Amino acid sequence: MQEIKDSLYQLCLKFIEERINTAETALKQAREASNDDTKSSAGDKYETSREMMQQDIDRNKRLLIDAEENQRVLASLKDAPFSESARNGSLVYTSQGNFYLSISAGQLQLGKDTVFAISAVSPIGKLLLGKEKGASFDFNGKKYQIKEVA
Known part of the structure; x- marks a missing residue:
């Protein structure tokens, strides 16, 4: 079971590293575009353009901070200990799907198995926290039965 969790961890790590690289590249490009922009005789156009560039820089900074x-x-x-109740780092098998409580990385494919990497503060993550094998809960009109917590 630890091998599966290690593989999921690596997939999440790859996902987040790609997000960081994308945000850093976009931030660099937005800064370069802002520095290359020279003041034109159309003052209002210039100011609007500068403001849009600044908003782009700010948005990319927020994305980078979030990814970090x-x-x-x-x-x-990384080395979360085993727990019988679902917690951050747990792999939870349910009747409606499998969930890795970690970060919001979405659907991950591990061989032929699909696992959803979700944050513990997501709506379903909050419902999973603290639950043990055999527990059940309802989410979006569906009944979930926990088959295993690893």
């Missing part, structure tokens, strides 16, 4: 925070969360789960 997810990377820290993921790092804290």
Whole structure:
């Protein structure tokens, strides 16, 4: 079971590293575009353009900060000890799907198995936290039965 969790961890790590690289590249390009922009005689146009570029820089900074925070969360789960109740770092098998409580990385394919990497603060993550094998809960009109917590 630990081998599966290690593989899921690596998939999440790859996902977050790609997000960081994308955000860093976009931020660099937005800064370069802003620096290359020279003041034209059409003052209002220039100011609007500068403001749009600044908004683009700010948005990419937020994406980078978010990705780096997810990377820290993921790092804290590297050697998460086994627990019989679902917690950050747990792999939870349910009647409606399998969930890796870690970061919001979405659907991950592990061989022929599909696992959803979700944050513990997501709506379903909150419902899973603290639950043990045999527990059940309802989410979006579906009944979930926990088959196993690893």
